[in-house]
Amino acid sequence: MTAPVVKGFAALLVHAPNLVRYGAEPFYRLRARGEDAGATLRPGLRSYEDALRYPPNQAFIGNLRPEALGDLPVPWYAHPLEGASPQGRHGDLMSEEIFYGFLKVADDFSQVSLEADFLEEIQESLRQHPLFQETDAKRLGRGATAPDLAQKVSSEEALPLFLGERMVGIVQRAHPLDPSLSAHALLENLACKASALLALRQLLGQHPGGPESIDYLLSCSEEAVGDRFNRGGGNLAKAVGELAGCLNATGADVKSFCSAPLHAMVMAGGLAQSGVYGDIAIVGGGSLPKLGMNYDRHLEAGIPVLEDMLGAVAFIVGPDDGHNPQIRLDAVGRHDIRAGFSQQAIMEALVVRPLERLGLSISSVDRYASELQNPDITRRFERGDTAKTNYKMIAALAAKRGEIPADGLDTFVATCGMPGFAPSQGHIPVGIAYLGHGMDLLSSGQARRIMFLAKGSLFLGRMTHLADGMSVLVEQHP
Amino acid sequence: MDLDNQAQIKELAERLGVENLVVVIGALDSGGAEIAAMTVTSGDPTYAGPLAGVSLRLPVYHVLEPEVRSSVDQAAYQEEVELMEMALEESVEDIVATTRKAREGLD
Numbered sequence: 001m002t003a004p005v006v007k008g009f010a011a012l013l014v015h016a017p018n019l020v021r022y023g024a025e026p027f028y029r030l031r032a033r034g035e036d037a038g039a040t041l042r043p044g045l046r047s048y049e050d051a052l053r054y055p056p057n058q059a060f061i062g063n064l065r066p067e068a069l070g071d072l073p074v075p076w077y078a079h080p081l082e083g084a085s086p087q088g089r090h091g092d093l094m095s096e097e098i099f100y101g102f103l104k105v106a107d108d109f110s111q112v113s114l115e116a117d118f119l120e121e122i123q124e125s126l127r128q129h130p131l132f133q134e135t136d137a138k139r140l141g142r143g144a145t146a147p148d149l150a151q152k153v154s155s156e157e158a159l160p161l162f163l164g165e166r167m168v169g170i171v172q173r174a175h176p177l178d179p180s181l182s183a184h185a186l187l188e189n190l191a192c193k194a195s196a197l198l199a200l201r202q203l204l205g206q207h208p209g210g211p212e213s214i215d216y217l218l219s220c221s222e223e224a225v226g227d228r229f230n231r232g233g234g235n236l237a238k239a240v241g242e243l244a245g246c247l248n249a250t251g252a253d254v255k256s257f258c259s260a261p262l263h264a265m266v267m268a269g270g271l272a273q274s275g276v277y278g279d280i281a282i283v284g285g286g287s288l289p290k291l292g293m294n295y296d297r298h299l300e301a302g303i304p305v306l307e308d309m310l311g312a313v314a315f316i317v318g319p320d321d322g323h324n325p326q327i328r329l330d331a332v333g334r335h336d337i338r339a340g341f342s343q344q345a346i347m348e349a350l351v352v353r354p355l356e357r358l359g360l361s362i363s364s365v366d367r368y369a370s371e372l373q374n375p376d377i378t379r380r381f382e383r384g385d386t387a388k389t390n391y392k393m394i395a396a397l398a399a400k401r402g403e404i405p406a407d408g409l410d411t412f413v414a415t416c417g418m419p420g421f422a423p424s425q426g427h428i429p430v431g432i433a434y435l436g437h438g439m440d441l442l443s444s445g446q447a448r449r450i451m452f453l454a455k456g457s458l459f460l461g462r463m464t465h466l467a468d469g470m471s472v473l474v475e476q477h478p
Numbered sequence: 479m480d481l482d483n484q485a486q487i488k489e490l491a492e493r494l495g496v497e498n499l500v501v502v503i504g505a506l507d508s509g510g511a512e513i514a515a516m517t518v519t520s521g522d523p524t525y526a527g528p529l530a531g532v533s534l535r536l537p538v539y540h541v542l543e544p545e546v547r548s549s550v551d552q553a554a555y556q557e558e559v560e561l562m563e564m565a566l567e568e569s570v571e572d573i574v575a576t577t578r579k580a581r582e583g584l585d
Contacts, residue, residue: 342559343561344557392565392566393565395565400560
């Protein structure tokens with residue numbers, strides 16, 4: 001049987017403590033209270049070293065198997081890893097100052113200005129960075145003077161970019177009245193574009209055909225790129241592809257709250273299998289609005305603000321190549337409109353029905369990659385352990401169907417699940433964060449079948465009370 | 479408790495009267511149940527939402543309590559609640575105890 005395959009995966013983490021102030025919760029709340037965001041947040045911000053040694057971050061970039069996190073002492077933030085590396089099997093953990101450089105690289109309209117001395121300071125590290133390309137150098141420009149930048153900030157045309165208390169750059173608005181082109185909206189969009197670009201470059205650097213072998217790009221990123229006449233108009237995919245050198249590709253964006261990555265994966269699978277396109281790259285850029293989502297509770301508890309990471313992913317789906325893991329298009333799980341709202345209905349739609357179509361049982365799947373939110377964060381803030389709850393629901397479904405004994409739920413969870421490890425980035429934790437690890441297991445024969453699951457909270461947008469959900473079964477190539 | 483839910487409960491209490499309302503909560507752990515139950519009885523303990531400092535003293539039940547279970551359609555209960563009940567990390571008794579305590583504190 002031929003089926004589309006997943007050909008590669010890359011991930012990127014950016015430690016962004018000084019961008020936390022521009023996350024939606026800190027930005028709007030602290031502004032409403034008239035508080036100095038820098039002063040309020042500073043006591044809770046962690047160092048790059050702390051972020052690097054944080055076990056879930058090492059799992060995300062591929063230096064640690066997520067399953068192994070279960071053996072480490074908790075809370076993870078209090079038990080930093082020895083020997084952590086910024087280079088992972090799936091990608092890098094980048095520092096904020098280098099990311100500011102790439103923010104400027106990603107900027108086509110001079111919205112970002114970096115301060116000249118700062119630019120000089122990072123120039124050498126940027127040039128030596130493996131994801132920096134020769135053509136990026138001229139995009140950096142010469143930098144601006146600190147008084148010029150300060151003037152633009154004080155006239156409210158721009159938001160300052162900080163490193164600690166030092167202003168090292170600004171992001172300017174593109175229109176005085178349009179909220180879609182405000183400095184804040186553009187910063188969100190550029191952070192998404194830059195992080196998606198870095199993940200895509202990482203991915204294409206390992207792809208035998210290189211960037212020009214990509215026919216189509218899909219972005220499953222969350223940001224609403226557009227203007228007042230078309231908020232969320234989109235096509236970040238093409239914008240990212242341009243800077244990654246995908247000259248033969250076109251692209252489009254896929255939106256469905258957190259379940260967008262799996263919709264994109266299924267669409268790409270269909271397009272590759274039908275022959276419309278060959279290799280298709282999917283990018284999910286980082287989501288700046290999620291930074292510091294629970295900053296006040298972190299500060300109140302006296303623990304570091306753990307939502308200080310931008311996370312991005314990129315992967316390629318293409319026609320069957322005879323060896324990479326296959327996407328089972330005949331077993332796509334979907335939460336259809338009639339499925340209802342209950343968690344049970346959603347899980348049956350996503351897990352049971354697609355497996356039934358193939359005559360498989362719940363326990364015939366080696367691993368489920370579900371909502372992999374980090375329990376170090378969710379447990380503390382009354383949302384419990386989302387990943388574990390999902391696994392227990394899948395186990396309970398298996399028990400109800402008589403596949404496993406009623407007292408076998410915990411064993412099932414330990415065998416088929418894993419602790420959540422992904423940064424709080426909306427679309428990134430939902431299954432897709434595990435794709436690289438999953439491909440490693442499938443390619444090495446340590447697993448035959450992995451199911452990726454995603455749920456999306458459509459109701460948050462106030463257009464429907466519905467939720468969304470999607471599942472995709474990926475198998476070892478026969 | 480979610481700020482929108484707090485606002486909605488406050489509005490319903492004002493419109494319908496507290497004597498005509500019962501709150502059924504569905505928190506997955508005892509900590510969450512306690513906060514939700516306190517929010518609709520003595521007021522939002524986190525002082526974040528519309529019910530901060532507002533003591534509605536509404537009768538509150540957890541969906542897993544026998545009083546609720548026995549008064550709803552069993553097929554619907556099985557379809558909507560049973561799987562979540564099986565997936566709980568804490569015992570049902572622990573989770574409902576905090577709700578019961580908040581309710582009994584009203585007497």
